[in-house]
Structures are given as C-alpha cells and as structure tokens.
Amino acid sequence: MDISQIIDPLNKAQRQAVCSEAQNTLVLAGAGSGKTRVLVHRIAWLVQVENISPYGIMAVTFTNKAAGEMRFRIENLLKMPLRNMWVGTFHGLAHRLLRAHWKDAKLVENFQIIDSDDQLRLIKRIMKEQGIDDKKHPPREVSWFINECKDNGQRVEHLSPTEFYNREYLLDIYAQYEDLCQRTGMVDFAELLLRAHELWLYQPHVLKHYQQRFGHILVDEFQDTNTIQYAWLKVLSGNNLPATNISTFVVGDDDQSIYGWRGAKIAHIREFTEDFTAQSHKTDATKKTAPIAETIRLEQNYRSTGNILEAANSVIAHNTERLGKELWTQDSDGDLLQIYRAFNEIDEAAYVISQLEKYIDQGGKRNNIAILYRSNAQSQPYEYELVKRGIPYRVYGGLRFYDRAEIKDALAYMRLLSNRQDDAALERIINTPTRGIGQRTVDNIRQHAKQKQLNLWHSALEMLADKALTSRAASAVQKFIDLIEELSIQDDELTLAEQVSAVIEATMLKEFHGKENSERAQAKMENLDELVNAAKRFDDQGDPLLEAVREGLAQDETPQYTNPMAEFLAHAALEGGEGQAEEWQECVQLMSLHSAKGLEFELVFLGGLEQGLFPHKNALQSSDPSRLEEERRLCYVGITRARKQLHITHAQMRTIYGRSEPCRSSQFLTEIPASLVTQVRDIANPLMDNSLVNESDEGEVSIGQLVNHKKFGDGLVIDVEGSGARARVQVNFDDYGKRWLMLHIANLL
Ligand code: ATP
Ligand code: MG
Numbered sequence: 001m002d003i004s005q006i007i008d009p010l011n012k013a014q015r016q017a018v019c020s021e022a023q024n025t026l027v028l029a030g031a032g033s034g035k036t037r038v039l040v041h042r043i044a045w046l047v048q049v050e051n052i053s054p055y056g057i058m059a060v061t062f063t064n065k066a067a068g069e070m071r072f073r074i075e076n077l078l079k080m081p082l083r084n085m086w087v088g089t090f091h092g093l094a095h096r097l098l099r100a101h102w103k104d105a106k107l108v109e110n111f112q113i114i115d116s117d118d119q120l121r122l123i124k125r126i127m128k129e130q131g132i133d134d135k136k137h138p139p140r141e142v143s144w145f146i147n148e149c150k151d152n153g154q155r156v157e158h159l160s161p162t163e164f165y166n167r168e169y170l171l172d173i174y175a176q177y178e179d180l181c182q183r184t185g186m187v188d189f190a191e192l193l194l195r196a197h198e199l200w201l202y203q204p205h206v207l208k209h210y211q212q213r214f215g216h217i218l219v220d221e222f223q224d225t226n227t228i229q230y231a232w233l234k235v236l237s238g239n240n241l242p243a244t245n246i247s248t249f250v251v252g253d254d255d256q257s258i259y260g261w262r263g264a265k266i267a268h269i270r271e272f273t274e275d276f277t278a279q280s281h282k283t284d285a286t287k288k289t290a291p292i293a294e295t296i297r298l299e300q301n302y303r304s305t306g307n308i309l310e311a312a313n314s315v316i317a318h319n320t321e322r323l324g325k326e327l328w329t330q331d332s333d334g335d336l337l338q339i340y341r342a343f344n345e346i347d348e349a350a351y352v353i354s355q356l357e358k359y360i361d362q363g364g365k366r367n368n369i370a371i372l373y374r375s376n377a378q379s380q381p382y383e384y385e386l387v388k389r390g391i392p393y394r395v396y397g398g399l400r401f402y403d404r405a406e407i408k409d410a411l412a413y414m415r416l417l418s419n420r421q422d423d424a425a426l427e428r429i430i431n432t433p434t435r436g437i438g439q440r441t442v443d444n445i446r447q448h449a450k451q452k453q454l455n456l457w458h459s460a461l462e463m464l465a466d467k468a469l470t471s472r473a474a475s476a477v478q479k480f481i482d483l484i485e486e487l488s489i490q491d492d493e494l495t496l497a498e499q500v501s502a503v504i505e506a507t508m509l510k511e512f513h514g515k516e517n518s519e520r521a522q523a524k525m526e527n528l529d530e531l532v533n534a535a536k537r538f539d540d541q542g543d544p545l546l547e548a549v550r551e552g553l554a555q556d557e558t559p560q561y562t563n564p565m566a567e568f569l570a571h572a573a574l575e576g577g578e579g580q581a582e583e584w585q586e587c588v589q590l591m592s593l594h595s596a597k598g599l600e601f602e603l604v605f606l607g608g609l610e611q612g613l614f615p616h617k618n619a620l621q622s623s624d625p626s627r628l629e630e631e632r633r634l635c636y637v638g639i640t641r642a643r644k645q646l647h648i649t650h651a652q653m654r655t656i657y658g659r660s661e662p663c664r665s666s667q668f669l670t671e672i673p674a675s676l677v678t679q680v681r682d683i684a685n686p687l688m689d690n691s692l693v694n695e696s697d698e699g700e701v702s703i704g705q706l707v708n709h710k711k712f713g714d715g716l717v718i719d720v721e722g723s724g725a726r727a728r729v730q731v732n733f734d735d736y737g738k739r740w741l742m743l744h745i746a747n748l749l
Contacts (some may be wrong), residue, residue, distance in 0.1 A: 018038055022292060024276035028251075032309075036251070059220070098192065151190055159171060219251070222250040253325075300327075301329045309328070311676050335644070344655070373593065374613055394589055409509055414568075448463055497536035608650065608654075611665070614631065
C-alpha cells in the first residue's frame with residue numbers, strides 16, 4: 001500500500017492531525033496553514049489506511065464549489081471515484097436528507113426551496129392580508145427575524161409572547177408564514193437546516209440509520225457554523241445517545257469567523273472540546289487508549305510571503321477576542337505591499353486594471369488574480385474597466401445565473417408545473433409574459449384564497465367555476481390555466497432538457513424578454529437558451545451527492561425521490577452560482593471578501609479601504625465592539641488570500657448613492673506596519689498629489705499622434721477619453737495591437 005502520497009506532503013503537525021486517533025479532533029490554525037489540505041488528506045488516509053468505506057464518511061464544506069474541489073482532490077489522491085461519500089454544504093446535505101425522508105420530515109414529496117426574494121414576497125403578502133403597515137414594519141426586518149429564530153432552532157411555539165410585548169405582530173406573521181409554507185410545500189434556506197435538525201430529534205429511526213452509517217464526520221471552516229448547524233452535528237454524532245462510534249474532525253480559525261451577522265458563533269470552537277469530550281469512548285479495542293478529544297495547532301503558513309503574513313498578523317493582533325495562535329512562514333519576505341491612494345473609484349479601478357495588465361503581460365495567468373471588495377456594489381467600476389480593455393473576468397456572488405429575472409420566470413413555470421400549490425411561483429408568472437391579468441384580478445384571487453383557505457391556483461379555478469371574475473379577466477386566467485395544464489401533460493415523455501425547452505417555447509418567454517432590440521434583451525434570450533443547456537448537463541451528469549444518498553437508502557424502505565425536474569429546481573435554488581458556463585475560461589476573479597474565504601491567489605487587490613466602507617459603517621456605528629472585530633477578521637481574510645503580491649487601494653472621493661463624497665482612509669491601513677508597505681501613489685502618479693485633479697495634462701496626447709511606450713513600443717493614438725486622473729488613451733501598437741492605457745501611468749513618450 002502506497003501511503004507516501006498521503007503523508008509525504010505534510011509537516012509534522014499536519015501529519016499528526018491526519019492520523020489522529022482521537023475520537024474527536026479540532027484543528028485550530030491560522031490562514032494558509034493547511035487546514036483544508038489536512039481535511040482532504042485525512043479522508044484519503046481513512047479510506048486507504050484505515051479501510052473506512054467512503055460510504056461511511058461525511059464531509060461538510062462551505063460552498064458547493066469547495067465541495068466539488070474536495071471530492072476531486074481526494075479522488076486524485078486515491079486514484080478512484082468516491083461516489084457514495086457525502087460531501088456538501090450544510091444546506092446541501094440537509095436538502096438531500098429532507099428529499100429522501102420527506103414523509104418523516106412532514107413535508108410534501110415535491111416540496112420547493114424558496115430563496116430570500118420569494119420569502120420576502122410571501123411575507124409582504126401576509127402583512128398585506130393582515131393589514132400590517134409595511135412602512136412602519138419593513139418586511140425585510142420581519143424576514144430577518146424569522147430567519148434568526150429558525151437559525152436558533154425556534155419555532156413560534158418556542159417563543160414566549162410576553163417577550164414580544166408591542167411586537168406581537170412578529171409572532172403573528174411568523175406563525176402565518178410557517179402555516180403558508182407548510183400548506184404550499186415551500187421550504188426556505190433556514191427551514192432546510194431546522195427541518196433537518198427536527199428530523200433527528202423526532203424520528204429516532206432515521207437518526208439511528210445515519211449514526212450507523214457514518215463513522216466519520218469532517219467539517220471545514222468550522223468557525224462559521226451557526227447554532228442550528230452545530231446542534232445538528234451534535235445530535236448526529238451522538239450527543240444525545242451514548243452509544244455512537246462516530247468520530248468528528250473539525251478544522252477552523254477563530255480569526256476568520258466572518259458570518260457572525262448570519263448567526264455563526266466562534267464560541268462553537270471553544271465549546272467543541274467540551275461538548276465532544278462528554279461523548280462515550282470508542283468500543284473498538286484497538287482504540288482503547290486513544291484520547292477522546294484532541295486539539296491540534298498548525299503554525300506554519302505555506303501560502304503567503306513573509307511581508308504579507310506579517311501584515312495580516314499585525315492587523316489581527318488588534319482584536320481582543322482571540323484564542324491566540326502563532327503563524328510563521330519559511331518563505332522569503334517577498335515584495336512590499338503596495339498601497340495606492342486613488343482620487344476616486346474610477347481612478348482606483350484604472351490603477352488596479354493597469355497593474356493586473358502588467359502582471360499578465362509578464363506571463364501571469366488571469367486565474368491567479370483576484371479583486372476583492374467589502375460590498376458587491378464595488379465591482380462595477382472594475383467591470384467597466386475590464387470590459388473596456390477586453391480582459392475576461394468573472395464576478396462571484398453577484399447575481400447568480402439562477403437569480404436573473406428571465407431565468408426565475410422560466411423556473412417559476414416549472415415550479416408551478418411540479419407543484420400547483422406554489423403560490424410564490426404563481427404570483428410571479430400569472431401575468432408574465434403579460435396576458436391581460438391585472439393586479440386587481442390577482443388581488444381578487446388572493447382574497448378568495450384567503451377566505452376559502454386555498455392556494456392561489458385552486459382559488460383561481462374556483463373563481464372561474466363560480467364565474468366570479470369579469471369575462472375579460474376570466475378568459476385571461478383560463479388561458480393561463482390551460483397553458484400550465486397543457487405543459488403538464490407532456491411532462492412524462494420528455495427529457496429534462498426537452499421539458500425546459502418546451503416551457504420556454506410555450507410560454508413565449510424568449511419573445512417577451514427579447515422584444516427590445518438591445519444587448520440586454522439579447523443576453524436574456526441567450527440566458528434562456530443556456531438554461532436548456534444547464535438542464536441537459538444536469539441530466540447527463542446527475543448529482544453525485546444525490547447518488548450517495550440513494551445508495552445509503554438502498555437497504556431501507558424509505559421512499560426515493562426521482563423526479564428530475566424537482567431535482568433540477570432544487571439544484572437551481574441551492575447552486576451558489578459558482579458553476580457558471582464561462583468557468584472554463586481563464587479569467588480574472590472578482591468577489592466579495594466573504595466569498596473569498598478558503599481561496600488563494602498569487603496577486604490580490606483589496607479595494608475600498610475607507611472608513612465607513614471597510615470597516616463598514618454599521619460596524620463603526622454599532623455600540624457592540626465585536627462588530628468591528630468581525631470587520632477586522634474580514635480584513636485578515638482578505639490579506640491572507642494573497643500568495644505573492646498584495647495591492648491595497650483606497651479612494652479620496654467615492655460616489656455613494658449618486659453623490660461624490662470625500663473619504664477617510666481605513667483604520668486598518670494604520671494597523672499595517674509602515675515598514676511592510678510602499679505607497680504607490682507618490683511614484684506612479686505624481687499628477688495626483690493634490691486631491692484636486694490637475695486638469696492641465698488634458699490634451700497632452702491627441703488622436704493621430706505617434707507615441708512610444710516602454711514595453712509596447714511604438715503605436716498610434718486612436719482614441720482619447722476623460723481628463724485629469726481619468727484620462728485614458730487607446731493606442732494601436734505596432735506589435736501589441738490596440739490597448740487602453742491610463743495616461744498618467746503609461747508614461748508615453
Ligand atoms: P484558509 O484558512 O485560508 O482556509 P487553510 O489553512 O485551509 O487556509 P490550505 O488552503 O489547506 O490552508 O493551504 C494553504 C496553501 O498551502 C495551499 O496552497 C496548500 O497546498 C499549501 N500547503 C499546505 N500545507 C503544505 C505543506 N505541508 N507543504 C507544502 N504546501 C502546503
Ligand atoms: Mg481552508
């Protein structure tokens with residue numbers, strides 16, 4: 001047996017973790033110290049050396065993409081497919097469980113996952129029906145309340161009305177919302193987790209099945225588990241039953257906990273050793289002497305240069321609530337960090353793109369570059385520059401493919417086809433494309449539904465039968481009903497992709513979204529085509545996790561779920577948008593700091609280091625100091641994504657809500673020792689020394705002028721744009737073709 005491949009690429013502490021014999025192991029370590037690597041190698045070790053069947057292993061990751069990568073890396077190490085191993089996010093795993101055990105979970109077979117938009121729509125509807133003023137009580141706050149309750153495992157009946165004095169409406173809406181979701185077969189994201197937890201609590205035979213199945217549970221990014229996820233793990237691994245043999249292995253970094261605002265609790269790291277020490281010993285004779293819980297620390301960073309690591313360490317040292325870890329590297333100091341003080345966000349983007357162009361020109365790969373920011377809205381100026389210069393890029397975490405309006409419309413039709421009770425879907429498409437069903441008709445149908453306790457579909461049917469609608473409305477509604485019924489009939493004979501295609505055609509969605517003669521309309525039509533392709537891919541490849549679940553249930557009598565359309569819809573709801581079609585293309589990565597967790601890039605740009613933006617103003621204004629600490633952890637996450645080079649930028653002016661406002665640089669900048677940085681602005685941008693743009697350089701270069709560039713050689717100016725710091729020229733270089741350059745950086749002669 002060749003185990004050298006598993007063990008050799010590890011240092012001593014990593015090896016100790018991979019081979020840990022403790023029943024429960026916590027690997028607590030800083031960024032880039034190999035936690036994820038250890039998790040991957042641990043699974044390979046279990047399968048290859050300890051002869052554990054992949055069937056008995058469950059690994060939890062933070063995104064679907066990470067899950068895919070983890071499976072790939074383990075399969076590569078072991079040189080064999082591991083189809084029946086469970087690897088996924090908490091949400092993904094919970095969803096699979098609920099699909100397989102829908103009856104036990106008290107759900108309908110074709111329950112539908114709804115996103116936060118749908119959730120908000122349902123809440124608004126309930127508030128309207130209840131006559132609750134949504135100006136006084138913003139529906140979004142109600143949805144936060146409901147999600148928070150669910151994240152903490154609380155149903156309405158667990159809440160004490162006395163604590164809701166003057167806020168009784170929250171309990172009311174929560175109760176009605178739960179009722180509506182239950183009746184119509186809707187499950188929101190928080191509900192997935194709560195339901196999966198309740199499945200353990202109320203269905204001991206299901207819990208027992210999985211406790212017997214899983215010998216090993218492994219969790220990456222453990223610092224960001226929330227209450228209900230932790231509770232779910234605890235119950236599964238036998239907290240409530242003394243006789244399980246389940247071994248847990250969690251890796252995390254308290255300094256990288258960045259989802260406190262979504263209910264994640266760093267405290268779970270501390271609690272882990274206590275909670276999991278209370279468990280029973282293994283009964284296996286060979287493991288008798290093994291400790292019950294072990295904490296292993298990894299201290300060597302393999303990712304970043306010395307300077308980058310020292311900057312990260314200095315920043316995070318300003319936090320007080322830390323478990324305390326050391327992190328060092330053998331790597332050389334590397335380049336200094338570059339800090340650029342931009343005039344405004346346009347100048348910031350121009351600087352970033354010119355720097356990354358330089359890197360690409362020197363042979364760097366676009367895939368190795370990331371532009372990171374605190375808030376998604378910051379991506380826009382970067383995108384503008386990238387498009388302009390023809391550099392391929394991908395934005396993560398923005399509007400997902402499946403969140404685009406035209407795609408959601410098509411999906412809503414499919415949802416209604418598989419489940420007539422899906423009110424949220426019906427509301428979305430009853431008049432999309434427009435078919436003459438006005439708001440008043442929809443209100444009437446809603447009203448009738450409420451009186452008769454029906455879903456909207458059946459309410460519409462009843463009103464038609466009772467002739468309760470005006471004849472024009474009735475004929476439009478009838479047409480809609482006929483359309484859905486007709487589409488349902490063909491379902492069985494068609495493949496998934498054919499079904500999707502049939503829906504798009506019959507509903508005329510392409511014509512509807514493409515009627516404008518614009519690029520946007522064109523893109524929407526292409527997206528609808530892409531949906532058919534996505535369905536085809538889904539049909540061809542299936543879902544590895546789903547297969548793993550099925551296999552686990554083969555011996556059981558548990559009903560299996562096999563409707564491909566419902567599976568595809570769930571995939572669309574849960575997929576993080578990481579698998580966009582262009583993934584194959586080598587491109588620059590743009591993403592928020594939150595989505596950058598766990599990833600690494602050779603060249604990183606960290607933008608918008610300004611008070612109010614990063615740290616975010618909510619944290620600055622909060623009376624709770626831990627909010628600022630979470631921002632700082634986010635900064636630590638950002639810095640530690642960089643392997644070789646890190647550029648940090650901040651602007652003196654930024655357009656916020658359409659107004660250009662002066663900005664102060666972020667306090668985090670002052671926390672990086674001056675010896676580690678160089679201020680780019682003074683060198684590269686002498687024209688920008690005053691905060692006012694020096695307009696006098698305008699017109700320095702004109703169209704038709706021959707110029708010379710240090711790297712690109714001779715060329716002809718073919719376009720000039722903007723002025724001052726924003727001045728850009730397009731030059732057609734003899735050897736390099738057309739390029740846009742920032743005038744004040746390009747140094748044209
Ligand atoms: P994060 O906290 O950001 O999630 P991490 O602790 O999970 O980081 P990894 O992503 O596993 O760290 O590893 C960081 C980098 O260091 C990776 O490129 C990994 O391949 C490399 N690495 C880890 N351990 C070693 C080692 N023993 N020898 C060489 N390279 C290593
Ligand atoms: Mg990691």
